[in-house]
Amino acid sequence: MEIPDYPNISEWAVPFYIVTMLVELGIGWFTGRVRYETRDTLASLVMGGGSLLAGALTAGAIGTVSLWLYEHRLFTFGFEPWWIVLAFVLDDLRYYWVHRFGHEIRWLWAAHIVHHSSQHYNLSTALRQTWTSFFALWWVVRLPLVFLGLHPAVLAFCGGINLVYQYWIHTEAIRRFPPWFEAIMNTPSHHRVHHATNPRYLDANYAGTFIVWDRLFGTFVPEDDAEPCRYGIVKSLGTFNPLRIALHEWVGIARDATGLSLRQRLGYLIGPPGWSHDGSRKTSADLKREHLRRHPEEAGKPGRPEVA
Amino acid sequence: MDKTTFLLAFVIGGVGLVTLATVLLGWGRRVPLSGLQEAQDRLAIDLPDATVTGGIVADDGLAALLDLDDGRVAAVACLGDRRWTRILTGAGGPRIRGVQVSDEGLRIPLRDPGAPILRVALADADTRAHWAARLEA
Numbered sequence: 001m002e003i004p005d006y007p008n009i010s011e012w013a014v015p016f017y018i019v020t021m022l023v024e025l026g027i028g029w030f031t032g033r034v035r036y037e038t039r040d041t042l043a044s045l046v047m048g049g050g051s052l053l054a055g056a057l058t059a060g061a062i063g064t065v066s067l068w069l070y071e072h073r074l075f076t077f078g079f080e081p082w083w084i085v086l087a088f089v090l091d092d093l094r095y096y097w098v099h100r101f102g103h104e105i106r107w108l109w110a111a112h113i114v115h116h117s118s119q120h121y122n123l124s125t126a127l128r129q130t131w132t133s134f135f136a137l138w139w140v141v142r143l144p145l146v147f148l149g150l151h152p153a154v155l156a157f158c159g160g161i162n163l164v165y166q167y168w169i170h171t172e173a174i175r176r177f178p179p180w181f182e183a184i185m186n187t188p189s190h191h192r193v194h195h196a197t198n199p200r201y202l203d204a205n206y207a208g209t210f211i212v213w214d215r216l217f218g219t220f221v222p223e224d225d226a227e228p229c230r231y232g233i234v235k236s237l238g239t240f241n242p243l244r245i246a247l248h249e250w251v252g253i254a255r256d257a258t259g260l261s262l263r264q265r266l267g268y269l270i271g272p273p274g275w276s277h278d279g280s281r282k283t284s285a286d287l288k289r290e291h292l293r294r295h296p297e298e299a300g301k302p303g304r305p306e307v308a
Numbered sequence: 309m310d311k312t313t314f315l316l317a318f319v320i321g322g323v324g325l326v327t328l329a330t331v332l333l334g335w336g337r338r339v340p341l342s343g344l345q346e347a348q349d350r351l352a353i354d355l356p357d358a359t360v361t362g363g364i365v366a367d368d369g370l371a372a373l374l375d376l377d378d379g380r381v382a383a384v385a386c387l388g389d390r391r392w393t394r395i396l397t398g399a400g401g402p403r404i405r406g407v408q409v410s411d412e413g414l415r416i417p418l419r420d421p422g423a424p425i426l427r428v429a430l431a432d433a434d435t436r437a438h439w440a441a442r443l444e445a
Contacts (some may be wrong), residue, residue, distance in 0.1 A: 004433040013317055013320050014315060014319060014322065015322075017316065017322065018318070018325065018326065019321035020320050021326045021443040022325070022326065025326070025329050026332065028333075029333050035335070035389070036330045036333070036335050037330065037335055037388040037390070038335055038336035038390050039336070039386070039388055040309040040390075041327060041330050042323070042327045042386075042407070045322075045323040045326065045327070046323070049319055049323065052319070081341060119387075119390040120390070124326065190437065230353065232390075234354075235354075236354075236390070236391070236392035237392065237422045237423060238385060238387055238394070238418075238420070238422060238423025238424070238425075238426070239387070239422065240388070240426060241388070241424075242426065244422065248421035249421075249422075251421035252421055255421075280399070290356075290357075293354060
């Protein structure tokens with residue numbers, strides 16, 4: 001069986017990234033709906049370049065493990081277009097779950113927090129990517145699909161398309177698409193919610209390409225025009241230093257997990273972000289509960305817990 | 309030119325072009341706090357239950373120190389055109405690594421990998437001494 005030579009979508013997309021960022025800058029200048037900040041943008045782009053480099057350095061190891069597992073696959077799917085479509089849908093489902101884990105498990109969050117660390121939301125934010133996803137083991141969640149019988153090259157191709165799709169939704173220049181599109185696809189509106197730190201928007205809209213996964217698994221929260229998104233992370237960064245952006249959460253984990261019992265250490269490693277052994281910090285669920293305590297009239301609305 | 313070199317040149321050129329465009333559009337300037345009220349409002353987003361009893365905005369507007377009713381001191385600082393906040397003193401152990409005082413103001417190293425330094429420009433010596441004492445208490 002001959003393996004097609006799939007293009008590296010991420011590399012092909014680089015000119016598209018640059019042109020569209022310049023267009024978005026122009027839109028921002030003329031309409032005021034988009035905002036860039038020089039050092040924030042530079043930090044995001046440096047993180048993106050570093051992520052490309054980290055990906056190139058670790059691709060061999062991931063490829064080796066994946067190809068070994070593929071040799072022991074359960075089924076054999078071909079390279080025909082319909083299998084590519086199936087692979088894309090399954091890989092998008094895989095993305096939903098690993099992305100969700102990335103917000104709910106601190107070890108994975110330590111890598112993913114980079115992408116959320118800008119207080120801006122523009123196309124450069126899309127490129128603010130982690131350098132440590134290999135170390136955080138994000139790639140492991142794709143292995144079940146390989147074991148199922150989807151070739152690693154097909155999955156890499158689908159993953160590339162998925163990432164490029166997610167690029168253009170990082171913008172405030174586009175408000176809403178027609179309802180049918182918003183119902184099926186991940187859009188700028190849905191993804192703005194995902195990047196927001198407003199309590200009601202926390203831990204929502206994990207989708208890559210298809211928002212249907214969030215609707216299916218109960219994590220969908222629509223954007224409410226009455227509550228504008230505040231972007232970033234709950235504990236905003238006070239630096240543009242790329243090394244600190246890349247590593248600050250890992251340093252935080254190391255400090256938190258020192259000198260404690262095994263159970264407490266595990267809590268800091270695999271508990272949700274904000275978990276602490278002495279209850280001195282707040283998880284997303286805590287923040288939602290506290291918000292609801294202050295605003296009981298909002299109980300039951302999307303993104304809010306049912307009871308305080 | 310091989311593909312890797314071309315891609316590298318494109319990435320570096322693109323980063324430079326986009327960054328330059330933000331500078332030319334005037335989006336490279338720091339945006340200082342408009343006053344104490346803005347600092348209070350920003351803190352209220354991160355710490356909605358905190359009650360501010362007083363405070364001071366740095367001479368350059370790039371940071372503010374806020375007294376809370378429970379005795380803690382909080383900071384609001386500028387990062388480009390955005391703000392970040394931290395509790396500097398109080399429960400949970402030391403959050404600062406001391407306070408360095410100079411003629412320009414206070415330099416406060418933080419025990420925080422995501423926000424390593426807080427600078428507060430304070431020209432008035434008495435004001436500097438007051439806040440240095442509050443932070444080191």
